Amino acid sequence: DAKTTQPPSMDCAEGRAANLPCNHSTISGNEYVYWYRQIHSQGPQYIIHGLKNNETNEMASLIITEDRKSSTLILPHATLRDTAVYYCIVFNTGTASKLTFGTGTRLQVTL
Amino acid sequence: EAEVAQSPRYKITEKSQAVAFWCDPISGHATLYWYRQILGQGPELLVQFQDESVVDDSQLPKDRFSAERLKGVDSTLKIQPAELGDSAMYLCASSSRTGVNYGYTFGSGTRLTVV
Numbered sequence: 736d737a738k739t740t741q742p743p744s745m746d747c748a749e750g751r752a753a754n755l756p757c758n759h760s761t762i763s764g765n766e767y768v769y770w771y772r773q774i775h776s777q778g779p780q781y782i783i784h785g786l787k788n789n790e791t792n793e794m795a796s797l798i799i800t801e802d803r804k805s806s807t808l809i810l811p812h813a814t815l816r817d818t819a820v821y822y823c824i825v826f827n828t829g830t831a832s833k834l835t836f837g838t839g840t841r842l843q844v845t846l
Numbered sequence: 847e848a849e850v851a852q853s854p855r856y857k858i859t860e861k862s863q864a865v866a867f868w869c870d871p872i873s874g875h876a877t878l879y880w881y882r883q884i885l886g887q888g889p890e891l892l893v894q895f896q897d898e899s900v901v902d903d904s905q906l907p908k909d910r911f912s913a914e915r916l917k918g919v920d921s922t923l924k925i926q927p928a929e930l931g932d933s934a935m936y937l938c939a940s941s942s943r944t945g946v947n948y949g950y951t952f953g954s955g956t957r958l959t960v961v
Contacts, residue, residue, distance in 0.1 A: 769949050771949070776935075776955075776957070777954055777955070778850075778937050778939070778952030778953050778954050778955050779889065779937070779939075779950075779952045780952070781949050781950070781951070784949060820888075822888060826949065833879070833891050833894060833902065834879075834891070834939075834949060834950050835891065836888030836889045836890070837888050838886075838887060838888050839888055
């Protein structure tokens, strides 16, 4: 599975959009981009995933560049409850693949 | 919403003792995973099951760790003997390979402290 690079930490003011970047320059054609988050002392929670088109759900939007070498997770109106570690993972949903976590981005939402 | 159940939530044990964790995946999920998360790091896969069979246990320290999923439903992860370095969060996850794949669903984990 391809490796991802994320900034170790980011801050965001409550009510503002949080834009979390991720580089995955070695991604291959059959690999999806998945985002999970982990709130303190809980298990990781699925947020969103995509292959090449931009995706949106009730939690977030995912913007994937045309060359698929990077992506951005957007939380449109961050709240204090969005404070968490966010993991960007490149994942091939074939049977031999596994979800492999890096160290993620620690997002701190402040008043 | 369906959840992955794990117990106990917290466990304190003395080094050299045996300890076990239990996981009940989402009903119908054939694939089950055990992860270990050391404080400040991302989760690391220990073992993957497909039904009752081990698919990958390459990162499982087999001299002291064992995992089983006898009937292909719930699973137990055991450590014997526990060492101080085993202090971590142990996470269980499950996934379904059929239909739309939303990745893995994780439980809340078991936080192990070895003293």
